[in-house]
Amino acid sequence: MGQLYKIGTVRDLAPGEGKVIEVDRHEIALFNVEGTFYALNNICPHRGGPLGEGFLEEGIVTCPWHGWKFDVTTGVSPKNPRAQVASFPVKVEGEDIYVELPE
């Protein structure tokens, strides 16, 4: 079990959007896919691009630097399953969003 951090509210991020959030020593990419929230490590495994600033479409984020794609629900690339980023559990309580990060 990791540690739970409050990272905002559901009003902070519209459906179809993502953003970068710094939590403790982690950089998280938070995404809203039709009202469900997902969190990935923000750092693209290719060259370190900010996934939270990428284009989000149908649950797939495209890295803004060179176009690698990741399924935001799993962190795995739909094209190359060996390319993946860590995904973190997200909880919504009322309007508050929490992410669970490793200790």
Ligand code: FES
């Ligand atoms: S840094 Fe993300 S695709 Fe290159």
